[in-house]
Amino acid sequence: MYLKNWLFVLAVAAVSFGQISCDNRKQGESAKATASGKMPKITFEEKGIYDFGTLTEGDTVEHTFKFVNTGEFPLIINNITASCGCTTPEWPREPIAPGQTSSIRVRFNSRGKSGEQNKTVTIFANTDPSMTDLQFKALVNPKADSTQKS
Known part of the structure; x- marks a missing residue:
């Protein structure tokens, strides 16, 4: 028992x-x-693919992508990578507080490029998901004296 x-x-x-x-x-x-x-949320003012329009080979253009941290914790951008060496991103290195606005500047150098160009900049941050892509495009016409094509 x-x-x-x-x-x-x-x-x-x-x-x-x-x-x-x-x-x-x-x-x-x-x-x-x-x-x-x-979690921090990176919310961009612009949606879709930014279009630089028509450029002449060798032109350097830039665009500022403005965003807001719409999350409840500070946003920290750890790194940003570009799909090609012709693209240079600049981003804030300090945390972005909830509700704060900031921006990422992207510079594209069309030297050695021709035709339709589609590029991606990937943002690595403490967001969910941890990667966010920015995309842009440009139509690069060759210089009048240029015989190179890429």
Whole structure:
């Protein structure tokens, strides 16, 4: 009889522990969803692909992409990479507070380029998702004395 009581207590304890584990998992998932909703968010004023229009080979142009941190925590841009060496991004190195506006300047050098150019700048930040792409395009006409094509 003593053994049956002991097994019963052990079974109840195991079921209770399992319930607590499930509750902890649910609480963890709930906390993650709540935190994800508050993560920094980079929201750009412009949508879509920025068009520099028609350029002559060798022209250097730049555009400033303005954004707002629409999250609830400071936004930190860790790095920005460009799809080609002809593109140079400049970004704020300090955290951007919630609600604060800032910008990323992108410079495109069309030297050695011709035809339709489609470029991507990838932003790595403490956002969800952690990568955000900016895209631009340009139509590069060759110089009158240029015989090179790329």
